[in-house]
Amino acid sequence: MSTKDLRVEKIGGTSMSRFAEIVENIILRKPDDIYNRIFVVSAYSGVTNELLEHKKTGQPGIYKKFEDNDDYQSAMMTLKNSLCKINKGFAKNGLDIDTANSFISDRIDSSVSLLKSMGTVLASGYVKRDRLLLAARELLASLGETHSAFNSANILQNRGHDSTFVDLSGWQDSREMTIDQRIEDSFKAIDPKKTICFATGYTKGTEGIMREFDRGYSEVTFSKVAVILKAAEAVIHKEYHLCSGDPVIIGEENVKPVCNTNYDVADQLADVGMEAIHPKASKPLETNNIPIRVTNAFEPEHGGTLITKEYICPESKIEIITGSDQVSCLEIHDTHMVGEVGFDLRIMEVFFKHNVSYISKVTNANTIGMIISEKDCTPDLLKSLEKKFEVVTVKEVAIVCAIGSNIAKPGVMSQAAGALAAEKINILAVSQTTRQTNMQFIVHRDQFIKAQKALHCSLCEH
DSSP, X not given: OOOTTOEEEEEOHXXXXXXXXXXXXXXXXXXXXXXSEEEEEOOSTTXXXXXXXXXXXXXXXXXXXXXXXXXXXXXXXXXXXXXXXHHHHTGGGTOOHHHHHHHHHHHHHHHHHHHHHHHHHHHHTOXXXXXXXXXXXXHHHHHXXXXXXXXXXXXXXXXXXXXXXXXXXXXXXXXXXXXXXXXXXXXXXXXXXTSEEEEESOOOOTTOHHHHHGGGHHHHHHHXXXXXXXXXXXXXXXXXXXXXXXXXXXXXXXXXXXXXXXXXXXXXXXXXXXXXXXXXXXXXHHHTTOOEEEEETTOTTSOOEEEESSOOOSSXXXXXXXXXXXEEEEEEEOTTOTTOTXXXXXXXXXXXXXXXXXXXXXXOSSEEEEEEXXXXXXXXXXXXXXXXXXXXXXXXXXXXXXXXXXXXXXXXXXXXXXXXXXXXXXXSEEEOOTTOSEEEEEEEGGGHHHHHHHHHHXXXXX
């Protein structure tokens, strides 16, 4: 199989729900350029939330019903009806409704039978509960991507194009394979130059793709397919551009798309929750020197954002203003800290035990402040720290970042601080490394939006 000039392209759930536009904007937009492309697709918008839990609110889905031995079977039948209703909406776009309904109905009915068997084994007490629950979670997750990938291939086939459904879910395949092995096995007999491939965003493997990546699994599949097949470019189609700021906050008229940046900037964005790509998915692409292109699926004439390993902006400037208001400042004050070698290590040992990572860190002689995700700031973590250190305090704050591949110019920190001061925003803490790719300002949470607007106006609009 030749992979020269191969593109592996990821389509997210919101975009998949507008698949008719995706076909015209992305897949068939250039008649001479429809092959040698592999599309890794997410489930339609909201489906994985229904299967697992809502990604943002945490509202439980079918998985929780199974875990609690609740009536998950009825929920699965409701889901089947919902997916068939989605199918009906694509009838005018070329989907064979009878074939699509039969496919997903059979898959859901068989999954219910599997879940029943898992429930019986769980009740026996002979297996570790966590392992079986993870298997159930993986099974449920796979249904959404299987549904959307099958439909996509069917639509293109019915429109007269050679298209292949690549089911990476390992359905009814008892062979033990790693994720990489399954991807290799699934594509070994396929020539992307002759067929449009639609692969499931979920991949079954012995290591369990959700054990480490959980809801980031579709981007991991996308990354692994690109690396294993030696793609020339990895493309992510979103419903918006990667912009200089959040259009909802800053205003669409004030932000502009970022045309070029590097992997370091992508990591900075991911660190505060604004993911261009999941960092564990981007690392293999970076290591293998595969560029990522992030595009707005609904503005196909724009080239999008090209993320490469070597790019450095030729002029010093701030590329993106972003941040999060879902963070806490965990501050540890201890008079024994000053001059004590390895004091930080004692804090890190507690963080490691509780599986907590920090976003930003500021220190002085006897105080260390760490910005962590609010959801990680649990009572158990605080109790562990209070046992070891004199004073532990928590403040609900926001972090606002000014990011770029080259922000090293005299006065930029002063300019940023001045912009915040002009809006009467007090800086609680500030952090920047000598690499100078990210200035981080900690502010009161109620000033989060105001701070972003002030920084964007001062640093990105002139």
